[in-house]
Amino acid sequence: MRRRSLLRLGAAALTAPALATAAFGTAVAAPRLRIRGADLSSLAKSEDLGGTYRHADGRRDDAVRILAGAGVNWGRLKVWVNPADGYHTRPHILRTARRLHERGMRLLVDFHYSDTWADPGKQYKPAAWENLHGAALEQAVRDHTADILGALRAQGTPAAMVQIGNEINGGMLWPDGSTDDWPRLAALLTAGAEAARAASPGIRIALHLAEGGRNEATRWWFDNAVAHGVPFDVVALSFYGYWHGTLADLRANLNDVSARYDKDVLVAETAYPFRLDSEDSLENIVDLPSELVPGHPATPEGQSAWLRDIAAVVAAVPNGRGLGLFYWEPTWTAVPGNGWDPADPASGNGWENQALFDYDDRALPALRVLGRG
Known part of the structure; x- marks a missing residue:
């Protein structure tokens, strides 16, 4: 996921109309997605700061229990090396993984290999690795990957899938x-993948780009990964319809790359607003009508329609290669202190209008759509 300063340009460039819900929605029979996932990276901090979650009828409950009860069956958790606020590290990953496991949910671990946000516009080294290069940097990747995944396995909550990097369009x-420098990038990716498989046998390796509807760019990247011998099992793509093309573009890309590389495909991130105004003092990342996908208003109904459309596209990938999708940060509501900047407790949240809980902390209809997959 990228912040507003990096992605406003993409929203303005989106001109092709979105495909109608009738073409991809409930009118088309499709198998239920195997992965009906939610990125819950911000949840631990939210709850520690007083965040609450409620069923649609207003009953307060545990957020993971609400999600699992709606049919969400996977969680995704990002990992930072040494962040300013201490979250997204091993203690919080283990704690949340245990909660997911208790609700029958599987886990995707998303390594950023950074102390802060990693995305196409920034892939900063952790401060502790700043002076590491070559074999020393590869070893740091191996050790960090093995540490997190080994700890998860040791507590009886092994990860089922791992991302070696986050939105690594330009590398990591x-x-x-x-x-x-593809040989150097390939060596780092391979170090992470090999460490993951050694620490957690049977885990699936995903490589993740923010190129959902961009087939030429996706092909270029994965052609290079294959040519340099990078091991992977899943092509994972972010797809936000206000930034990454149309639903038709996504369909064409998923269908092509699943066949081209003989791999399963996954929408690792998607989301959509249910309103445009902000609950806190920070301007929302998407807050203008011009930034919306045509045919999908910023309403609870529009948010639900977006998820139905995405799910149908993924389910229709030939030969059952479409694994499913993850909704990005559905529990990141406007809780004071849980803002975008881990170094600044006063920073706000520009995402609360794309959560799956409304401004009264009640589950939105789109949560049920996600769980039905």
């Missing part, structure tokens, strides 16, 4: 792992 651990 810059400048060493830039796509300007």
